[in-house]
Amino acid sequence: GAVVSQHPSWVICKSGTSVKIECRSLDFQATTMFWYRQFPKQSLMLMATSNEGSKATYEQGVEKDKFLINHASLTLSTLTVTSAHPEDSSFYICSALLREGSDTQYFGPGTRLTVL
Amino acid sequence: SQQGEEDPQALSIQEGENATMNCSYKTSINNLQWYRQNSGRGLVHLILIRSNEREKHSGRLRVTLDTSKKSSSLLITASRAADTASYFCATDPRPGAGSYQLTFGKGTKLSVIP
Numbered sequence: 190g191a192v193v194s195q196h197p198s199w200v201i202c203k204s205g206t207s208v209k210i211e212c213r214s215l216d217f218q219a220t221t222m223f224w225y226r227q228f229p230k231q232s233l234m235l236m237a238t239s240n241e242g243s244k245a246t247y248e249q250g251v252e253k254d255k256f257l258i259n260h261a262s263l264t265l266s267t268l269t270v271t272s273a274h275p276e277d278s279s280f281y282i283c284s285a286l287l288r289e290g291s292d293t294q295y296f297g298p299g300t301r302l303t304v305l
Numbered sequence: 306s307q308q309g310e311e312d313p314q315a316l317s318i319q320e321g322e323n324a325t326m327n328c329s330y331k332t333s334i335n336n337l338q339w340y341r342q343n344s345g346r347g348l349v350h351l352i353l354i355r356s357n358e359r360e361k362h363s364g365r366l367r368v369t370l371d372t373s374k375k376s377s378s379l380l381i382t383a384s385r386a387a388d389t390a391s392y393f394c395a396t397d398p399r400p401g402a403g404s405y406q407l408t409f410g411k412g413t414k415l416s417v418i419p
Contacts, residue, residue: 195347221405232393233348233409282347286405292336292355292397294407298347 192216193285195297202273203305209269210300212283218263219285223294224256227280239266273304310410311394317416324381326413328394329374335397337370338407339379342391351379351392386419 192215202208212222220241225233237247237258245258255277257269266285270277280301284294310329318324328337336355340348354361354370354377361368367380381388391414395407 193347223406225409232411235406235408238406280345284348292353292405293338293350294405295350296340296348299345301345 191287191295193283193295193297195281195283195300197300198298199301199303201303201305204274205272207269207271208273208302209267210281210283210302212266212268212285212297214264214285214295217285217287219266219287220263221286222260222266223284224258224266224268225282225284227282227299229280233282236268270302273302275304278302278304311392311413313413314411315414315416317418318384320384320386320417320419322384324384324388324415324417326379326392326415328377328379328410330377330394330396330398330408330410331375332398334372337368337377338395338397339366339368339377340393340395340409342393342412344390348393381415384415384417386417389415389417391415 194213196211222239224236227233235248236251237245239245239258239260241260241263247253255271260266280299282299284296312327334356336353338353339351341351342348352363352368354368365382370377391412393412394410
């Protein structure tokens with residue numbers, strides 16, 4: 190149980206286009222999901238906390254107009270990278286809390302974004 | 306923001322040996338968690354230790370926590386080639402109810418040579 194999927198697993202796009210990444214909790218409902226980005230050989234950096242039915246909370250330095258997060262249902266959160274540029278190329282990983290009060294986050298397999 | 310620090314950054318051992326990785330952090334925590342990441346993949350949760358616990362076991366994994374020193378260690382016994390991965394510690398930095406937000410360390414890259 191507690192499986193989180195991401196789609197797509199990798200994407201290559203041209204500079205200036207927008208890319209949507211989906212994060213789904215497959216066998217549980219997640220009121221809270223998190224989005225991270227990871228540069229090569231570096232750690233995960235939290236970008237935002239996504240709560241179902243409300244606006245996402247962004248970490249300092251993360252542009253909310255550039256990284257649009259929508260958590261419209263208890264099993265789906267989406268991250269849209271708008272007007273992507275080469276510096277947005279990264280590994281994006283989502284996670285979901287199994288349930289309120291749980292300390293454990295379950296992570297998706299990640300999405301590799303390459304912007305040409 | 307708080308950042309955990311793992312050491313060593315890289316560790317190479319022979320199969321069958323034990324691997325020890327350390328993590329230090331800076332502020333009070335609610336809990337500390339260890340994750341594993343295979344190259345280019347997502348994270349797998351290994352073990353969670355709460356601030357009021359000192360040691361925890363799970364299979365070949367042993368985690369210790371010293372809140373006075375703000376440090377934790379992950380021991381993998383009888384290592385296998387399949388243990389080759391990067392290992393991260395992550396802290397929930399806000400005590401009490403917890404915010405569930407995690408701050409990750411830089412990771413230790415473990416290579417187990419068959």
